[in-house]
Amino acid sequence: xxxxxxxxxxxxxxxxERFQYKLNAIxxxxxxxxxxxxxxxxxxxxxxxxxxxxxxxxxxxxxxxSYIFFTYGLFILFFTGLRDFEGLVRIGSFDRYLLRPRGLIxxxxxxxxxxxxxxxxxxxxxxxxxxSxxxxxxxxxAINITYCALAIIGGVLIQAAIFLLMASLSFTFISVSNLRQxxxxxTRKFAGYPISIFHASIKILLIYIVPFAFxxxxxxxxxxxxxxxxxxxxxxMYIAPAxxxxxxxxxMLYWRYSLQFYKSTGN
Amino acid sequence: MDTVIExxxxxxxxxxxxxxxxxxxxxxxxxxxKFEYKQAVSDISFRINRGDAVGFIGANGxxxxxxxxxxxxILAPTEGxxxxxxxxxxKDRKQYVAKIGAVFGQKSQLSWDLxxxxxxxxxxxxxxxxxxxxxxxxEQFTDILDMSGFIEQPVRxxxxxxxxxxxxxxxxxxxxxxxxxxxxxIGLDVVAKEKIREFVRYLNREMQVTVIFTxxxxxxxxxxxxxxxxxxxxRKLYDGTVEGIKSTFGNEKKLIVQFESPACxxxxxxxxxxxxxxHVIEFSFSSDQVAVKDLVQALLAEHAVLDISITEQGIEQxxxxxxxxxx
Numbered sequence: 001x002x003x004x005x006x007x008x009x010x011x012x013x014x015x016x017e018r019f020q021y022k023l024n025a026i027x028x029x030x031x032x033x034x035x036x037x038x039x040x041x042x043x044x045x046x047x048x049x050x051x052x053x054x055x056x057x058x059x060x061x062x063x064x065x066s067y068i069f070f071t072y073g074l075f076i077l078f079f080t081g082l083r084d085f086e087g088l089v090r091i092g093s094f095d096r097y098l099l100r101p102r103g104l105i106x107x108x109x110x111x112x113x114x115x116x117x118x119x120x121x122x123x124x125x126x127x128x129x130x131x132s133x134x135x136x137x138x139x140x141x142a143i144n145i146t147y148c149a150l151a152i153i154g155g156v157l158i159q160a161a162i163f164l165l166m167a168s169l170s171f172t173f174i175s176v177s178n179l180r181q182x183x184x185x186x187t188r189k190f191a192g193y194p195i196s197i198f199h200a201s202i203k204i205l206l207i208y209i210v211p212f213a214f215x216x217x218x219x220x221x222x223x224x225x226x227x228x229x230x231x232x233x234x235x236x237m238y239i240a241p242a243x244x245x246x247x248x249x250x251x252m253l254y255w256r257y258s259l260q261f262y263k264s265t266g267n
Numbered sequence: 268m269d270t271v272i273e274x275x276x277x278x279x280x281x282x283x284x285x286x287x288x289x290x291x292x293x294x295x296x297x298x299x300x301k302f303e304y305k306q307a308v309s310d311i312s313f314r315i316n317r318g319d320a321v322g323f324i325g326a327n328g329x330x331x332x333x334x335x336x337x338x339x340x341i342l343a344p345t346e347g348x349x350x351x352x353x354x355x356x357x358k359d360r361k362q363y364v365a366k367i368g369a370v371f372g373q374k375s376q377l378s379w380d381l382x383x384x385x386x387x388x389x390x391x392x393x394x395x396x397x398x399x400x401x402x403x404x405x406e407q408f409t410d411i412l413d414m415s416g417f418i419e420q421p422v423r424x425x426x427x428x429x430x431x432x433x434x435x436x437x438x439x440x441x442x443x444x445x446x447x448x449x450x451x452x453i454g455l456d457v458v459a460k461e462k463i464r465e466f467v468r469y470l471n472r473e474m475q476v477t478v479i480f481t482x483x484x485x486x487x488x489x490x491x492x493x494x495x496x497x498x499x500x501x502r503k504l505y506d507g508t509v510e511g512i513k514s515t516f517g518n519e520k521k522l523i524v525q526f527e528s529p530a531c532x533x534x535x536x537x538x539x540x541x542x543x544x545x546h547v548i549e550f551s552f553s554s555d556q557v558a559v560k561d562l563v564q565a566l567l568a569e570h571a572v573l574d575i576s577i578t579e580q581g582i583e584q585x586x587x588x589x590x591x592x593x594x
Contacts, residue, residue: 002395009392013378013385020380020421096376098341100393101365260343263281264336 003106010110018116025116032120036069040128043192054197055226059135063224065192066128067216071155073122079160081112085167086176092264105255108167138223147241151219154244158215159184161247168251168258183210191216196228207236214243269317271445271477272338277347279308279333279501307333308344309501315479317444320471322492322509323481326590330501331481335449338479339369352445365394368443370435372450377422383433384418387440394441401440408436411466428459435466446470448480452487464490485583497589504589509582516585521578522550522562527571538562546573 018025043065047058056064076083085108088094097107138144162184170176187205191212195203206213218240221229229237285301308330315321325331336342337349340356340363349356356363377386391401409415412432417425425433431451439446448467452460468491470476480491488495488509495512497505505512526546534540537556541549550562559577566572 006392009389013381013389016385017378017380093374095336095341095371095374098360099339099364099367099369101361102393103361262342264341 011113028116029120059132063132064220070125070129073125074156075159077118080114081108082163086170089170150241154241155215157244157248161251164251168255171258171261214240272315272351274349275312277311278345280304280345320478320492321494322488325498329498368438368446370438370448372453382419445477518554523576525574
């Protein structure tokens with residue numbers, strides 16, 4: 001548990017660092033909350049007009065959507081360093097990580113634990129999740145709760161795997177922000193809706209290429225049993241939580257392999 | 268003697284995307300990228316013993332930073348092998364870096380917005396330094412590096428000299444046996460440089476820490492290091508004592524003589540003359556061809572001499588010539 005104490009130590013430091021600029025620190029959480037809240041408000045009002053999409057009622061859609069927010073909130077808490085990794089490579093400060101006797105991924109994670117952004121994203125996600133979870137028709141049995149918790153961890157890991165892959169690519173390409181914009185952020189926009197409404201190409205994208213479907217769609221289907229699940233293999237619902245663990249493991253292997261390409265810029 | 272670093276036939280190649288000029292060339296490059304290989308280090312071998320203080324010099328782009336980065340395990344050599352402190356720097360990274368320290372003059376490891384002490388406490392955690400040892404080391408460094416005045420200030424408020432001292436302390440808290448200093452005196456004033464040299468000397472002589480030091484300031488080398496390695500175009504040009512470089516390359520001497528009246532000195536084999544104002548003649552010669560004593564005697568015997576001074580080539584000058592001409 002020694003690493004936990006180091007994690008705590010780093011957390012305190014990053015919070016202290018943020019509080020050097022007090023106003024900014026408070027505004028970060030608020031800004032994130034408002035920005036994401038606005039997105040949800042748009043969806044909410046749109047749904048009020050349409051009533052349902054492909055058999056999904058409003059609360060079910062919000063439930064589906066809340067996974068994205070909630071997992072991203074958790075992701076941001078632990079993996080901000082991974083998201084911003086290319087910056088470390090570009091200015092060469094990854095050198096310092098290599099010079100310290102700790103695991104590299106561990107250092108990347110703990111050095112940039114972002115409580116403020118996580119509170120902004122996470123609180124919204126949690127609120128939305130809890131709010132919709134009791135409106136939808138799900139019996140919260142022990143099995144369902146366990147599945148849901150594992151699916152959330154899996155969802156966090158899927159996103160972490162995507163960012164770890166980007167981080168590995170940044171050893172070769174230095175700047176990967178546009179690739180990330182295309183692969184992650186643009187794909188994420190589709191993931192807010194039941195994927196059954198999309199063209200086959202988008203379905204392939206969301207299931208096999210940037211597997212957001214395993215972050216929210218398949219886990220929601222396990223709990224909600226909507227009829228549109230019929231067009232996908234039922235197996236996907238059961239393996240959804242495991243996908244994240246598997247992908248993160250693969251991304252770790254690729255990361256190890258890519259390390260040798262690190263060029264270390266500047267003097 | 269106890270070997271600390273042994274490296275042989277080190278080579279580091281960087282793959283560089285060669286971008287042709289013009290829009291079409293740019294587009295073509297996107298589809299079929301052309302690469303060229305640039306050798307930063309071509310062939311470098313040496314051995315460093317425990318307790319050595321080795322100066323690493325070379326012009327910008329000579330390959331010294333790349334070499335240091337390979338020695339610290341940051342970069343993987345393209346070819347060649349390194350054994351340092353008995354291990355492979357990259358394969359046994361954690362084990363290796365726990366025993367080394369690295370100071371980069373151009374890259375601070377301190378948190379910009381936090382007091383210096385906070386960074387130190389974090390390093391204590393990272394390196395798992397026992398409280399007692401940590402406090403003792405910290406007290407010692409605060410004293411020698413004169414840090415008590417600013418140790419509780421955020422790093423962003425420190426002067427460059429203060430920041431550098433704090434950075435040095437940060438890299439040494441875990442008592443490494445081998446320390447790399449990569450241009451630690453860059454941009455500092457004379458006094459600040461002197462403090463740093465003094466500290467490195469102390470570290471090397473009193474605490475038996477092996478030191479590898481890169482710099483562009485020859486005074487750093489003369490005051491800190493016994494051994495000098497010169498790197499140029501990715502190859503080792505010289506490896507030997509600091510004194511040795513003077514006798515190997517710096518045997519040119521100058522004798523500056525002021526005569527009472529305009530003098531005409533017959534040409535002497537191996538000696539070149541340069542006429543200066545005020546009846547001064549500058550004689551340049553190589554000390555292994557012409558003995559100073561003979562030259563002075565010859566001059567005094569035939570001319571009325573007011574003043575004589577002799578200069579040796581400084582190390583700075585020698586290095587400049589090596590950078591410009593090669594050996």
